[in-house]
Amino acid sequence: MHTLEPLAHPPENEAELLAQAQRLAGLTLGELALRVGLTPPADLKRDKGWIGVLLELWLGASAGSKPEQDFAAIGIELKTIPIDSLGRPLETTFVCVAPLTGNTGVIWETSHVRHKLKRVLWIPVEGERAIPVAERRVGSPLLWSPDREEEEQLRRDWEELMDLIVLGQVERITARHGEVLQLRPKAANSKALTEAFGAHGEPILTLPRGFYLKKNFTAALLARHFMM
DNA sequence: ACTTGATCATGG
């Protein structure tokens, strides 16, 4: 039987998406790449988003750069997450860029972070560099929404970070701020600058920042799934 | 060993 093929269209509901994701569990990236005519890179140094794009293809997400959820019609965001042999995340997870201007009156309830994380399809993928990319296996998917405690953690961190941004302290924020959500550079390089406000309200140029989920947060949500 | 800050590719 060879009913294994990419979804040609965006999934119409969660069940269809989850079913397709479950079909991919256990397969290698090399197998998935071969079936869609892609060639796995030797490493990810110059192809950091390759796995994400490959899984998007298989799950019927529209590739490319759109400021929307991957499956906008059913309100789901796709995140591949590299894990070690024990199922623990190897990297933080990018959520979205942080707005450095125009933030007066912005609140958690309508924030991009909350919207992005409202419902996420997590797909763990073996990520240890000792494993050739083509041989890395896809894990079991997890369709997740933050529970009350997780949302409160996220909200607290988001509010702390946004307060600092609004107060013109963006350049004093380090990745150590926040328990589960951190703010770090998100740019092509250290020379790509964007506008923000300084401590005295004056315009400044600074690195674009992104919100990232710390590993303790994603490790916990994956572990909870793994045990059930 | 681990995290933080820096970086890579692509499309619009």
Next chain:
DNA sequence: CCATGATCAAGT
């Protein structure tokens, strides 16, 4: 430049 997809690798 900004958005998407993230991982790299120097420093602690």
